[in-house]
Amino acid sequence: MDARALLLDLFETAVAAADPLRLLPLHLPPRPTGRVIVIGAGKAAGSMARALEDSWGQDLTGLVVTRYGHGMACAGIAVLEAGHPLPDAAGQDAARRMCDLLRGLTADDTVICLLSGGGSALLTLPPPAVSLAEKQAVNKALLRSGARIDEMNCVRKHLSAVKGGRLAAMAFPARMVTYVISDVPGDAVEVIASGPTVGDPTTSAEALGILDHYNISVSEQLRDWLRSPQSESVKPGDARLARSSVTVIATARQSLDAAAARARALGLNPVCLGDDIEGEAREVAAAQATLALGSGPAVFLSGGETTVTVRGSGRGGRNAEYLLALMIALRGQNHIYALAADTDGIDGSEDNAGAIFGPDSWRRALALGLDPEVMLADNDAYGLFEALGDLVVTGPTRTNVNDFRAILVT
Incomplete structure (x- = not known):
């Protein structure tokens, strides 16, 4: 896989x-x-x-x-x-x-x-x-x-x-x-x-x-x-x-525990950072990027509900904003992948659950003429991941235990 x-x-x-x-x-x-x-x-x-x-x-x-x-x-x-x-x-x-x-x-x-x-x-x-x-x-x-x-x-x-x-x-x-x-x-x-x-x-x-x-x-x-x-x-x-x-x-804890068990079954080392993480999405991303950069192979799992103080005019969603901030902090590290999505299938008021990125996402964004930092300042994370084809779209899941985030360090 x-x-x-x-x-x-x-x-x-x-x-x-x-x-x-x-x-x-x-x-x-x-x-x-x-x-x-x-x-x-x-x-x-x-x-x-x-x-x-x-x-x-x-x-x-x-x-x-x-x-x-x-x-x-x-x-x-x-x-x-x-x-x-x-x-x-x-x-x-x-x-x-x-x-x-x-x-x-x-x-x-x-x-x-x-x-x-x-x-x-x-x-x-x-x-x-x-x-x-x-x-x-x-x-x-x-x-x-x-x-x-x-x-x-x-x-x-x-x-x-x-x-x-x-x-x-x-x-x-x-x-x-x-x-x-x-x-x-x-x-x-x-x-x-x-x-x-x-x-x-x-x-x-x-x-x-x-x-x-x-x-x-x-x-x-x-x-x-x-x-x-x-x-x-x-x-x-x-x-x-x-x-x-x-x-x-x-609860979010039950879902994180299930994901951790699945990760172990796939031969990964899951590390749960908590099911109740709050704070500005981009600040949470910066802290978790530091963890990932200093880690050996593992998958970091977290839940909770971040917030976004909207100052721009773009399309966002707190999970997409978190992921864009994380991508900027990592700047194309060739061994880190990440996903952030809302378990209800809807990130804020958009039509996606969230987004996903890999080591190539930074390079592809620049090749398209996109400036990730400018788009983050405009709260336009949706626009960036839509252009990359990296939105996670599930449709309504008819449940809701809030955000799910996973950072895979290979």
């Missing part, structure tokens, strides 16, 4: 290790008696709903919302599609319909909630004081700011009528059982999809502080909302959360 095929094999192994169709049935108890209502949001919501129907029967009712193009046909559960990474009216309509399903439930009812990465944008219902247009503008500014996922979701929770424990509070006294595929560093359930069924320890004052820290301009009406007690999320220990439980069924 050549080096590029090997890296793609490791990525495919990592994605397969997070497949909801295989994993969710392993965690399900027998179907409860009484009424069962299914809700959910995220890039894996469609496949999670299908897995639930396969296990418990096709007469289940409810709805889940996923990204456009990430749906999966179900018999009884409606699978709706909406905008991501920017919320849209379809996501707002799905949230309203979900709220209607949760009204008037009793202690004899069970709600199954299926959550995965992307749920924060897909499940959107701003409070009356905040318009959808302003929430979209805030989301766009946060995505360009370099803010961490926990910071973005703190703001989202306090500009929402459904996040930050509010869905569980709405469903009480029904039993709320949540199954989660984690896409956040540390697998914090209150951060994944902005924690609509768990208590939220963050505050509205923190959300306002995050907006100010990243110099995000908002209306005085939105500021007034965040200063009001009504904007607070449901806190841990709230009595309305007493019947809510959460099970995490897939």
